[in-house]
Amino acid sequence: MVYTGVLTKMQTEFLEPIQYYLVFKNDFIHVNQLLNKPIDIKLIGHQCLSCGLDRPIYRQGFCKTCFFNQPLAGDWIMRPELSTAHLGIEDRDLEFEKQVQLQPHIVYLANSSNVKVGVTRKGQVPTRWIDQGAHEAIEIVEVPNRYLAGITEVALKEHVADKTNWRTMLKNDIKDEDLLEWRQKLKQYIPEEAQPYFIENNTETHIDFPVEHYPLKPKSLNLSKTPHYSGKLVGIKGQYLIFEDNTVFNVRANEGLVVELSM
Known part of the structure; x- marks a missing residue:
């Protein structure tokens, strides 16, 4: 089975153990069902989560232009003490900032x-x-x-x-x-x-995570440097896929990458 889509952080259900889903535009994968099975991951492009263009991802799934313009990438996201919507002061989009900050x-x-x-x-x-x-x-x-x-x-x-x-x-x-x-x-x-x-x-x-084996020496998979990887999935924790050879892949850190997944 082959799936192609833009990576976004895995959706979760708070069950025992946690249930994980990779959601693409027209399909989704129940990742827990892939445990103890081989997975092939191939990088085939980029798609900014804001403008949708095929541009290199800068941070948080955004291209560089969108990262410095979109309200979802404002400094107050990572540093909530910088929030100013309660004062009626705009950072990038006051109405959006009110919706998120004033709750x-x-x-x-x-x-x-x-x-x-x-x-x-x-x-x-x-x-x-x-x-x-x-x-x-x-x-x-x-x-x-x-x-x-x-x-x-x-x-x-x-x-x-x-x-x-x-x-x-x-x-x-x-x-x-x-x-x-x-x-x-x-x-x-x-x-x-x-x-x-x-x-x-x-x-x-x-919280109970679906992990068969924990890695002794985790090594992070960087698709920009290694655009094609195959391995046996043995666990899911946080936003990481854990493979039998100690390779780990942070799905959230790779948002905006277009990948082909084969099982």
Whole structure:
């Protein structure tokens, strides 16, 4: 069977284990059904997720022109503390920015390679945690806009990590943590503006990924350098496909690439 399409991040279902889907324009692949089977991946082009043109992908699935013009690639996406829609101040498209920024956001703790703090829209829980490969997570604060979530994250990352080590996450070289205890320990560092939104009573969310074998020494597949790869799929974690030879492929990091997948 051969599928051709533009890569976008895998869609997920929060089941045990997580169910993964690669969605193309006219078809989709239930990736869990490919476990323990050989897959052939071939790069055949590029398609910017904004303008749709065959241009080299710069970042986040966008060509360079769109990356510096589209509101979805604004600095406030990666740095929510830079959000200004609550002040009525435009970055690139105020109406769009109001839609995204002026809605409930969650500040959370997730354990993927270590305990880290992060921010996501409320509607993206638990999808955000799944995409990061976290096996456990908990909400700390629920605030009404992205700016408050951003300043809370900035304050907390002085006391806890804000990055995931992808190699450690993929090797599953991690330990369980008491996130309730971490939440209470970090409460004192939440900014005054966000203190009323602290979540007192909730529990950890636990996530089970479909992995048969974890790689001992993960090596990342770069389709720009290796445009044709074949391997046996043995796991899916975060947005990574894990192959038997320790090769791993980050689907989200390759958004905008046009590929041919053969099974």
